[in-house]
Amino acid sequence: MDVRTCLIVDDSRIIRKVARRIVEGLGFEVDEAADGIEALSYCTGMMPDVVLLDWNMPVMDGLAFLRRLRTTPGGDKPKVLFCTIETAPERIAEALSAGADDYVMKPFDSEILHSKFSEVGAV
């Protein structure tokens, strides 16, 4: 079986570390990016299967990244899970309409990530 990859995009090194441990536990090979620009340049090199995406980041935020990703050739393929502290329904709806496959409210745990990955068909 091909190795499945997940790109974790978050400006917090600690969040990336926590998320990495959980996602690796789901059988993914994980790479990290600290903002939207880094994430975009990663994706133009190789599209990951899943992107776990923070909203508020310096340089380019998650929503801007997502909109750019979805217009990039092949950028419709990755399952994108927004993963942020925003919990207002209108913000969640905004993220989903921008092309996110699902949305995770922080804080999260491994059970939540596991169930979110299965609901979007990533595991």
Added chain:
Amino acid sequence: MIQDDFDRLQALMASRAGFRLGRDRIHLAEHRLAPVARREGFDSVDDMLASLWAKPVASLGWAVIEALLNPETWFRRDRTVFDTFARELLPAIARARPEGLVRVWSAGCSHGQEPYSLAMAGLEVGANVEIVATDLSQRAIERGRAGSYTAFEIQRGLQAQTMLNWFDPADDAWVAKPALRAAVRFARHNLLDAPADAARFDVILCRNILSEMDPARRGQVVDGLERRLVDDGVLILGADERIDADTVAFRPVTGRKGLFVKAPSALSRAA
């Protein structure tokens, strides 16, 4: 907790709830009973149990039993079941019923994630479905009826879009919208009790309950489920649960994990 108290707790759980409290649960029991002791005004778990053994008060006994049950559940647990329910069972049964009414019983519903998952699936395909949800624990029933879930609970099994469709944010919780709450009727029920009325169901879910029961009580519970299920109904157990040692009344549906139908010998001879 001393061994003698734990032995008595095991006996209490087996006789009243049919629940098998394993030897390895002694520390868990202590941990779960501490808040009950505080709530009931005792200085310690030991004091509470001493009082319970000396003067068995029903309300205290049930508070103890409820605290020791396993409430673990989440939305769309073993999610295949909910897709099968919405896409296959509901349409097939509705076609064979007056006004397409499908009656469903979520037996052992804990905090309500299972019946609400069924209700969302039914409402989304526009089915005419009536859902009764029961649990042994009164506290679990009250939580289910309130339909209020923490951010952790609401995200376990539910996609964000489904959450937005059916729940409203309130303080630190997400609360089921009135249309969803209205679709489920909650009631307390002990599966060890024989059916007290003639209510029958087209689909019964009793998931991850039998596997935690005292083997000596499982047959009795399965019989009760069988009497509550219409002849062409479907029983749904946990994905890995088996009942072939407990009953000849059901047979598994090939290729459908957890689904059971009545065996020919169990069909009532009405004609």
